[in-house]
Amino acid sequence: MQLTLALIALFAIAVPVSEACFAAGVCGGGCPPPIPSVGCSGGCGRGYGCGQFGCYQVRARARTSKTLSIGSEEEEEAEKPQTPDEKFRACCLDRKLPDNCLNKCSYTSFNRQALQNMYFRTDSCPMQAAADIQFCAAQGRDHTACCARNGVAATLAGPKCLLFCDQRPGNVTQLDMSYMPCFDRFDSMTSCFLNDANKNVA
Template sequence: LFRVVATTRSPPPVPQPRPVPAKQQRPPLNIVFHFFPICCCKSIKVAKSCERICNFDVLNKKTLTGMFLGTDPCPQSHGLDLMQCAAQSEDHTQCCIERGVHTTSAGNKCLGFCNMRPGNTFQADVSMLPCWSVLNDIKSCFRDHIQNN
């Protein structure tokens, strides 16, 4: 005698949605613009008196003028480190040219603020004070680079 055994098949597996790869999950840009310079400044150990400047909003004409004149608690000697952090140690010269950074009375000297690659020995002096008028253009190049990368 044969015995018939009923078998049931499992239904085919239901495809599960795949998680979005991590590189596509980006934090909001305002968070990036706020925290990236801070993280950089901490990693290169800028002076405590300069940490508050590691922020796109605080890195402004008034603060940089105070550093230059010696009236800001952050010494001028840390200016290059702060700018390199804001610029992600990149050369933004082309962007700065496109935004007219070189058209102040200081001319091409203002482009020095745009090239923040390691090894840059850029040193600001009084002849570069007209560059403060294009500081927002310079910072917008830095921001655009962060946003696009």
């Protein structure tokens, strides 16, 4: 995953209460509790499977060349995601995100505030899912050039922040506290993802 849980924790700790926790190394009553593991202890309902983030919607299998297709090509084309938000959501479904995360799979709802809510668990979408949502927002592509133009590197962390704009598979970075200022540019990053998604509308 390109955007690790450590990244999300670094982004979320940009709020003052968490800065105090990290500076002191202890919590004085204002720190969020550790992120719990997620599972399917109660089982999943019909049409759902158990994934790493909880129960997710099982998608219909794609047709293969060995499958008899009665529908027309126009019907098949209509089933494909068309808009940027439809593609974003389809990616989230492919990555087996649970229903309580799917509302983040939109360019209007996946923002800095949503990420903070996930971290502080005021949102039911588990924090662990943020890396997959970020990957889907970027559609697994490199947006470094746009992010540079959007001022993503104009923080105390400088060009280090640009690594969050490159969501190609396999790009993993060990993070530390020096990346924390990048959180201030989160919405600038996602605007690059949306601009690119609008250009690539089929």
